[in-house]
Amino acid sequence: MATHESPGVIDSKFGTLGKVWIAFLTFLIAAGLVAWYQQIQTGLIATGMRNVFSWGLYIMLFVLFVGLSAGGLIISSAPKFFHSDKYESLARFGVLLSLGCITVAGLLILPDMGRIGRIYQFFTTPDFRSPLVWDFSIVVLYGLFNVWYLWLLTRRDLAARGSALALGIKATVAGRERDRKLAFWSAAIALPLAVMLHSVTGWIFATQIGRGSWFSPLVAPTFIAKALVSGLGLLLVTAIIADRLTNFEFEEELRSKLGKYLGVFLAVHVGYLLAAERLPHAWAANFDFWAITSGFLIGETSFFWLWTIPGGAIPILLMAIPSVRKQTWAVFAAGALAVFGVIFEGVRLIFEGYQAVNISDAPGITLGEYGGIGSDIWAQSGVYTPTMIELVIAVGLTAVGALIVTVGLHYLPIQRRDMVTESIADGGKNE
Amino acid sequence: MTKYGMVIDLERCIGCNACAVACSEENNVSLGQQWNRILTEGGESKDTPAGSYPTDGRDGTLSMDHVPLACQHCENAPCVKVCPVNATTKREDGIVEIDYDKCIGCRYCMAACPYNARVFNFDEPVTLPTDGTGNVSQREQGVVEKCTFCSHRVEEGLDPACTVACPSDARIFGDLDDDTSRVSRYIDQYETEQLLEERNTNPKVRYIRGEMSPGRKRSGNELEGTVKKETGNPNVESVSGGD
Numbered sequence: 001m002a003t004h005e006s007p008g009v010i011d012s013k014f015g016t017l018g019k020v021w022i023a024f025l026t027f028l029i030a031a032g033l034v035a036w037y038q039q040i041q042t043g044l045i046a047t048g049m050r051n052v053f054s055w056g057l058y059i060m061l062f063v064l065f066v067g068l069s070a071g072g073l074i075i076s077s078a079p080k081f082f083h084s085d086k087y088e089s090l091a092r093f094g095v096l097l098s099l100g101c102i103t104v105a106g107l108l109i110l111p112d113m114g115r116i117g118r119i120y121q122f123f124t125t126p127d128f129r130s131p132l133v134w135d136f137s138i139v140v141l142y143g144l145f146n147v148w149y150l151w152l153l154t155r156r157d158l159a160a161r162g163s164a165l166a167l168g169i170k171a172t173v174a175g176r177e178r179d180r181k182l183a184f185w186s187a188a189i190a191l192p193l194a195v196m197l198h199s200v201t202g203w204i205f206a207t208q209i210g211r212g213s214w215f216s217p218l219v220a221p222t223f224i225a226k227a228l229v230s231g232l233g234l235l236l237v238t239a240i241i242a243d244r245l246t247n248f249e250f251e252e253e254l255r256s257k258l259g260k261y262l263g264v265f266l267a268v269h270v271g272y273l274l275a276a277e278r279l280p281h282a283w284a285a286n287f288d289f290w291a292i293t294s295g296f297l298i299g300e301t302s303f304f305w306l307w308t309i310p311g312g313a314i315p316i317l318l319m320a321i322p323s324v325r326k327q328t329w330a331v332f333a334a335g336a337l338a339v340f341g342v343i344f345e346g347v348r349l350i351f352e353g354y355q356a357v358n359i360s361d362a363p364g365i366t367l368g369e370y371g372g373i374g375s376d377i378w379a380q381s382g383v384y385t386p387t388m389i390e391l392v393i394a395v396g397l398t399a400v401g402a403l404i405v406t407v408g409l410h411y412l413p414i415q416r417r418d419m420v421t422e423s424i425a426d427g428g429k430n431e
Numbered sequence: 432m433t434k435y436g437m438v439i440d441l442e443r444c445i446g447c448n449a450c451a452v453a454c455s456e457e458n459n460v461s462l463g464q465q466w467n468r469i470l471t472e473g474g475e476s477k478d479t480p481a482g483s484y485p486t487d488g489r490d491g492t493l494s495m496d497h498v499p500l501a502c503q504h505c506e507n508a509p510c511v512k513v514c515p516v517n518a519t520t521k522r523e524d525g526i527v528e529i530d531y532d533k534c535i536g537c538r539y540c541m542a543a544c545p546y547n548a549r550v551f552n553f554d555e556p557v558t559l560p561t562d563g564t565g566n567v568s569q570r571e572q573g574v575v576e577k578c579t580f581c582s583h584r585v586e587e588g589l590d591p592a593c594t595v596a597c598p599s600d601a602r603i604f605g606d607l608d609d610d611t612s613r614v615s616r617y618i619d620q621y622e623t624e625q626l627l628e629e630r631n632t633n634p635k636v637r638y639i640r641g642e643m644s645p646g647r648k649r650s651g652n653e654l655e656g657t658v659k660k661e662t663g664n665p666n667v668e669s670v671s672g673g674d
Contacts, residue, residue: 043572044536045554051464054541054551114536114551114573121516121533132515132539209509209630210545358545358627359500361470363477368553370463377463 014410017245022406025399032396035389036111044114046389050367053354053382057390058112063346064230065105065401066139066201067223068339070194071231072098073146075258076153077187077194089251089415090239092153096408097238098231099146104401106139111393131204142197149186150412152179157413165411198223211353218277225269226342232262233315233338238405240332248415252326259331263319266338270312303348311341354382434525435580436607436635437594438617439499442643443601446471446478446497453596454501457565457581461556466548466578467593472496499593499602502527502548502578503626503634510540510549519575525607525635526580534574541575545627549577565592566666580604587665588657600646605655607635612655617644 014022039046049056072094079087087094110116126133151165156176159166169175202223205214236258243250275296282295299305315334324330357365357380364380371377386394408414446469454460454467473481473495485491504527511519511527518533519540541549552572563569567583570576581591589595594602605614617623621644623637653660 043554044551047553050553051541051550052547054538109537112537114538114575115534118516118533118535121518121535125517125533127512127514127517129512130515130539132513132537136515204539208513208543209632210543353542357547359470359498359547361472361498362475362479363468363470365468365547366463366465366550368461368463368550370461370554370557377465 018406018410022403025403025406028399029396029403032393032399035392035396039111039389039393040116045369046387048385048387048390050369050379052357052365052367052379053384055112055350055354056384057386057394058108060343060346060350061394061398062105062108062112063201063223063349064343065101065108065398066197067227067230067342067346068234069098069101069105069142069146069231070198070224070227071233071235072096072101073149073190073194074228074231075235077149077190080183080187081191083184087254089249090235090254092150092412092414093239093242093248093409094235095146095150095153096405096412096414097235099143099150100401100404100408101231101234102139102143102146103404104397106143107397107400108394109136111390111397131200131207134200135204138193138197138200142193145186145190145193149183149190150408152182152186154412154414155179161413163411194227195224198227205349205353208353210358212356213352214349216277218273222269222273222277225265225273226345228265229262229269230339230342232258232265233335233342236262236331236335237339240328240335242409246409248409255328255331256322256325259319259325259334262331262334262338263316263325266312266316266319270308270316270341274308301348301351303344303351307341307344307348310337311344315341351382351384354384357381432523432608433606434608434635435585435604436504436525436614436637437580437591437605438603438614438621438623438637438639438644440601440603440621440639440644440646441496441498442639442641443599443646444469444497444499444597445599445601446495447598449596449598450499450593450602453592454578455564457584457592458567458579459556459558459563459565459569460576461552461554461558463554463557464550464552464576466550466576467499467501470498470500472498498638500546500548500626501593501636502580503546503632503636504578504580505632505634507631507633509543509545509632513539513543515539522582524585526582526585527577528579528582529574529576531570531574531576536573536575538575545630545632549575551575566664584665585654588654589652589660589665590654594647595652597647600648603647609656613647614655620644 047056075087076091076094080091113119122133122136155166155169156171156179159169160171199220202220206216206219208214236255239250242248278296283292286292286295299308315337318324318330318334360380362380363378366377367379369377448469451465451467451469455465458466460466471477471479473479480493480495482492482494484493504525508521508527511521515537516533516535518530518535519527521527536551538551541551552570552574555572556569558564584591590604594604603614603617605612607615609615618637621639622641623639625634625637651659
């Protein structure tokens with residue numbers, strides 16, 4: 001949209017569309033805050049959660065956004081670690097996106113708390129046995145690391161523009177060389193940090209013996225796979241949008257190459273890992289060959305189908321065909337569908353934990369809601385539908401992430417022109 | 432060392448819900464919640480049997496049992512291990528306790544508990560009368576709560592409210608570490624089971640099935656091994672001897 005060039009800044013001036021977009025995001029954030037205020041006033045009774053189904057949309061989306069934050073950081077750090085410039089044009093954009101996502105993930109925990117004012121106790125009286133403490137620590141660490149990494153990658157260019165954000169760093173050639181080394185070491189930290197983040201988030205669930213299929217050693221590797229899928233999916237979608245609407249350039253070759261990777265990640269996640277999870281159960285529970293086969297292949301819930309067909313089979317198919325993979329629309333659709341599928345994988349995980357109750361004899365479990373004399377306070381299985389308040393809060397917090405990315409594109413040198421040409425000269429054949 | 436535990440004789444339990452009512456009353460539990468639930472093993476709804484009614488001179492197959500279910504005060508309590516802020520802890524005497532002033536309301540403990548023993552104050556608690564009942568102060572909205580083995584009573588040398596309320600003497604409470612206590616002797620003498628034993632939570636509540644026990648000898652409200660008390664109310668000074 002904006003065509004006013006300033007070195008490295010993608011969107012140096014917000015056009016009409018940019019202004020409308022920011023106004024829209026601000027509106028969503030404001031609506032989210034109003035809804036949050038209302039939720040604090042009425043308590044968590046304002047949500048669809050009850051005693052039987054005590055985690056809902058906030059946790060489902062927390063898991064999603066933790067996963068989404070993976071793509072950007074990995075795409076910017078993995079090549080650096082292997083001393084490759086191939087994905088350099090995406091590096092800063094990736095970290096910015098990662099920062100936006102992990103911020104949303106961290107924020108999503110807050111409205112889930114019954115007593116938000118006491119959250120400081122995470123620091124004052126933590127129990128180090130709790131996977132939530134591990135995860136809280138690593139989310140904060142990961143967020144801070146993203147800030148550092150983004151600053152490291154952009155600070156020399158910020159200095160060149162005389163930006164105060166350079167914090168006194170000078171745009172010298174020697175400095176840039178030093179930063180290259182620092183970026184290598186930061187990348188060496190980024191990769192294990194990302195692996196830890198997704199594993200620990202998985203272990204929140206995988207350590208629990210009380211919630212059906214949560215207790216599985218496969219959960220952590222699956223979380224890594226889904227982080228790669230959804231993170232790369234989101235990166236592709238946002239990079240294509242940024243390419244269309246701003247001066248950001250997303251080269252065609254990178255796009256179809258990353259589309260191919262997306263297909264591979266999807267095959268590992270929705271194909272292999274799901275099969276590895278399901279086959280032993282299907283085999284042990286059934287006797288006839290066809291019963292085993294259908295037990296293996298046929299899922300029980302709509303979430304399963306939403307995840308595996310639109311979120312798995314279709315994008316895999318799109319990315320498997322080389323001529324389709326070259327099309328922008330196909331990569332965009334595959335990325336969007338991959339994220340869509342992972343949303344439902346997360347929904348499925350939470351439902352698997354809460355739908356069935358271990359000791360489900362009548363009358364069941366109290367809901368925690370009293371509707372007056374004669375009202376039924378019991379439930380024998382978990383049901384959950386998010387309320388409008390939950391949805392508005394969740395959308396508002398997501399808008400915070402979108403705003404971070406938008407503002408980042410505006411103020412930070414996210415892509416240097418010479419970087420793009422450099423990487424094209426390096427390995428690109430197009431243009 | 433003292434380690435409190437409970438034996439519940441399912442053969443003696445008549446499913447009257449007296450313990451559940453006594454629990455809610457004593458602990459000021461909101462009307463939307465119940466710490467102590469009496470589950471029906473049998474039909475699809477409460478107090479209904481499984482099987483079929485006897486017809487044409489044949490034997491029926493009706494069967495029904497009641498299982499009172501509250502916090503199991505597990506030795507390997509998952510709720511304690513997951514609490515991020517140390518609001519849920521296991522006391523020296525084995526009682527799993529919640530510090531309601533520390534709880535941040537994250538509900539990870541509810542996810543962790545395989546018995547669904549924990550409830551959360553989603554709403555403002557509702558009691559009748561409105562200023563509450565019993566001898567425990569009301570928990571505020573936004574925290575998790577559950578059975579405490581009536582720790583406030585136990586500390587005063589009284590049995591838990593459910594144990595006292597049971598008209599069929601199905602509940603025995605006492606010190607598991609003391610081999611001579613009634614609860615230990617019952618575990619020794621009768622076949623007891625723990626709920627969801629395979630999850631390795633090692634509950635300190637055990638259930639008798641099959642052979643009926645003689646039950647708790649009803650002599651008063653006091654905890655075994657403590658002096659005889661005139662009152663069952665821990666907030667009223669107890670005197671031995673009476674007036």
